[in-house]
Amino acid sequence: xxDVASRAAELREAIARHxxxxxxxxxxxxxxxxxxxxxxxxxxxxxxxxxxxxxxxxTHKVSGxxxxxxxxxxxxxxxxxxxxxxxxxxxxxxxxxLRRGLGEIDNKLVFSVEPKIDGLAMSILYVDGVLSxxxxxxxxxxxxxxxxxxxxxxxxxxxxxxxxAKGSMEVRGEVFLAxxxxxxxxxxxxxxxxxxxxxxxxxxxxxxxxKDPHLTAQRPLSFLAYQLEVVDGNDEVSRISRHADLLATxxxxxxxxxxxxxxxxxVAAMVARSTWFEEHRHDLVYEIxxxxxxxxxxxQRAALGSTSRAPRWAIARKLPPEERTTRLVAIEVSIGxxxxxxxxxxxxxxxVAGSTVSLATLHNQDQVAVKDVRPGDLVIVRKAxxxxxxxxxxxxxxxxxxxxxxxxxxxxxxxGGALERVGExxxxxxxxxxxxAQRLQQITHFASRGAMDIEGLGEQRVAQLxxxxxxxxxxxxxxxxxxxxxxxxxxxxLSANALQAAITSSRTQPxxxxxxxxxxxxxxxxxxxELARRFEDIEALMSASExxxxxxxxxxxxxxxxxxxxxxxxxxxxxxxxxxxxxVSLREPREENQLxxxxxxxxxxxxxxxPGYSRDGAEEAIVARGGTSPGSVSKKTYCxxxxxxxxxxxITKATDLGIPQLTxxxxxxxxxxxTWAPLSP
Ligand code: IVH
Numbered sequence: 001x002x003d004v005a006s007r008a009a010e011l012r013e014a015i016a017r018h019x020x021x022x023x024x025x026x027x028x029x030x031x032x033x034x035x036x037x038x039x040x041x042x043x044x045x046x047x048x049x050x051x052x053x054x055x056x057x058x059t060h061k062v063s064g065x066x067x068x069x070x071x072x073x074x075x076x077x078x079x080x081x082x083x084x085x086x087x088x089x090x091x092x093x094x095x096x097x098l099r100r101g102l103g104e105i106d107n108k109l110v111f112s113v114e115p116k117i118d119g120l121a122m123s124i125l126y127v128d129g130v131l132s133x134x135x136x137x138x139x140x141x142x143x144x145x146x147x148x149x150x151x152x153x154x155x156x157x158x159x160x161x162x163x164x165a166k167g168s169m170e171v172r173g174e175v176f177l178a179x180x181x182x183x184x185x186x187x188x189x190x191x192x193x194x195x196x197x198x199x200x201x202x203x204x205x206x207x208x209x210x211k212d213p214h215l216t217a218q219r220p221l222s223f224l225a226y227q228l229e230v231v232d233g234n235d236e237v238s239r240i241s242r243h244a245d246l247l248a249t250x251x252x253x254x255x256x257x258x259x260x261x262x263x264x265x266x267v268a269a270m271v272a273r274s275t276w277f278e279e280h281r282h283d284l285v286y287e288i289x290x291x292x293x294x295x296x297x298x299x300q301r302a303a304l305g306s307t308s309r310a311p312r313w314a315i316a317r318k319l320p321p322e323e324r325t326t327r328l329v330a331i332e333v334s335i336g337x338x339x340x341x342x343x344x345x346x347x348x349x350x351x352v353a354g355s356t357v358s359l360a361t362l363h364n365q366d367q368v369a370v371k372d373v374r375p376g377d378l379v380i381v382r383k384a385x386x387x388x389x390x391x392x393x394x395x396x397x398x399x400x401x402x403x404x405x406x407x408x409x410x411x412x413x414x415x416g417g418a419l420e421r422v423g424e425x426x427x428x429x430x431x432x433x434x435x436x437a438q439r440l441q442q443i444t445h446f447a448s449r450g451a452m453d454i455e456g457l458g459e460q461r462v463a464q465l466x467x468x469x470x471x472x473x474x475x476x477x478x479x480x481x482x483x484x485x486x487x488x489x490x491x492x493x494l495s496a497n498a499l500q501a502a503i504t505s506s507r508t509q510p511x512x513x514x515x516x517x518x519x520x521x522x523x524x525x526x527x528x529x530e531l532a533r534r535f536e537d538i539e540a541l542m543s544a545s546e547x548x549x550x551x552x553x554x555x556x557x558x559x560x561x562x563x564x565x566x567x568x569x570x571x572x573x574x575x576x577x578x579x580x581x582x583x584v585s586l587r588e589p590r591e592e593n594q595l596x597x598x599x600x601x602x603x604x605x606x607x608x609x610x611p612g613y614s615r616d617g618a619e620e621a622i623v624a625r626g627g628t629s630p631g632s633v634s635k636k637t638y639c640x641x642x643x644x645x646x647x648x649x650x651i652t653k654a655t656d657l658g659i660p661q662l663t664x665x666x667x668x669x670x671x672x673x674x675t676w677a678p679l680s681p
Pocket of ligand 1: 081314
């Protein structure tokens with residue numbers, strides 16, 4: 001066999017294996033986008049080497065299979081698949097093929113542009129208005145009889161009473177789980193200790209293809225109709241000449257029709273509308289993996305016809321995939337300014353949701369264990385919208401031994417000191433106060449916009465200063481030797497002077513900003529303001545008792561204990577002494593006591609408890625900055641801050657509406673700047 005023939009055989013074998021897992025077991029082995037890549041490769045091999053093409057290649061068939069657990073149903077008209085395009089250019093090329101296929105036509109083409117819901121295709125036969133048989137797609141010709149299961153879906157009409165109530169009609173559509181229903185189902189699975197579903201599509205297919213319809217009835221499935229086929233005996237509907245009118249007929253009969261579906265006149269409008277879906281996919285109540293574009297004119301459809309696999313008059317524009325597989329090269333640990341050790345995945349770069357991902361967070365030691373990912377594994381990477389990339393889990397690879405499990409290091413990768421886990425927390429910390437990784441983050445934080453705001457002093461510059469031995473502590477910044485700074489690589493006199501000037505002017509920053517910059521645990525801008533306002537200078541603050549601190553508004557016992565502990569530490573007292581000696585003001589001027597209206601006119605919803613805040617305290621902090629803090633999420637919500645034990649409904653709603661969700665750790669930044677940076681891995 002030639003290389004090409006053996007590669008084609010390998011691809012066909014892999015595609016068959018993935019079809020079985022997806023259609024028969026409702027448990028795919030790889031993300032859809034990776035499957036599409038295999039099919040594309042096979043198709044292009046077959047096109048460039050016609051001698052290896054096979055009549056029964058998966059590129060010519062509707063993929064799918066039927067389980068012996070269900071009786072076979074032969075579809076009155078075959079249930080076809082759709083050909084795919086992946087960008088605007090390919091979509092336009094398809095529309096040009098349509099034009100050529102239709103010969104000379106003067107008018108612009110009219111298209112129906114519809115969401116491609118990621119669920120399970122269903123054909124429901126109504127005879128004289130009575131639901132009689134419901135079947136899955138199967139291989140396109142013969143599907144599985146799931147009538148009893150489909151009867152349990154709440155929004156499937158059992159009887160039709162309108163125009164479609166006469167003769168035999170097949171209603172085609174998608175059985176799916178709305179995102180909110182999927183979240184609720186998984187919450188229930190979790191509560192019952194059962195396995196969670198990987199995505200709404202698997203959950204829908206697995207719920208529907210149950211031998212016992214009572215089980216299906218307990219799942220919040222929905223049905224959305226997108227096609228109506230007259231089998232026979234209904235002249236009135238047979239005379240309908242436009243797809244849009246068929247959809248209207250379905251809607252009249254009580255079927256759910258995608259409200260986002262529009263008719264577009266001309267290719268440009270059609271392309272623009274399909275791109276609209278790409279931008280709004282996260283605002284829809286269901287998960288979509290693409291957009292389906294169909295010719296609206298049924299006579300034009302008939303003229304174009306179909307191949308054995310797919311109609312020529314319709315196409316699926318696939319959206320950028322949010323899940324891909326890639327190789328996990330290594331797991332590394334980063335050390336934050338508090339010493340927290342966060343494991344992250346180093347990946348072979350892969351394009352997910354339109355951007356290249358080479359790092360992904362693994363959160364903490366427990367998450368690595370739960371996900372059971374090991375360096376060397378093929379893993380699924382997920383990136384939805386603006387959220388930071390995450391590892392879903394490993395891909396089961398046949399005939400490959402799993403690499404050894406990864407062990408969380410017991411020492412800090414930077415300073416070699418001990419890594420410790422305290423109490424019940426899932427976080428691990430480097431407990432060496434001298435650790436250069438911590439110092440780097442501390443100094444960078446001190447110089448950051450929300451703290452001392454020293455322009456030009458970002459992480460890389462700090463690292464350079466540290467490597468040159470010029471700084472090891474924030475206090476060293478004010479004792480820098482200008483000549484040594486100017487001699488640094490890539491700096492020169494001009495930038496060195498600018499940096500010096502920025503450092504010098506930061507000495508007049510108010511006490512509240514210094515307190516933020518010191519990175520005292522639990523002390524964010526709100527508590528820092530309160531402390532600074534009450535005590536006005538650092539000496540008064542340092543000599544306050546823990547009780548005095550705890551009595552302040554917005555401070556409380558946790559912050560009070562943390563502040564007291566900070567100032568008890570000898571090294572910290574020395575740092576303060578040096579800052580004072582270098583002329584850092586460490587005073588809060590009275591006119592500074594006004595909070596900046598960073599959240600003016602913005603609605604920030606808080607769910608769960610935020611460390612260091614009472615319920616009211618968090619709301620007050622938002623209101624003090626000109627914002628509002630309503631009790632529920634709506635389209636107008638600016639963002640949702642998610643604390644401990646958050647409310648599931650708020651998160652679901654925010655997810656459905658595509659409202660940004662912030663962690664408690666981003667709350668301070670939100671308050672002080674009105675915006676937030678993505679979490680670093
Ligand atoms: S039309 C002959 N319309 O996508 C036309 N399909 O990849 C075939 N799908 O099996 C179907 N939303 O399960 C059509 N608005 C929509 C759809 C849609 C989702 C699914 C359907 C089909 C698959 C083809």
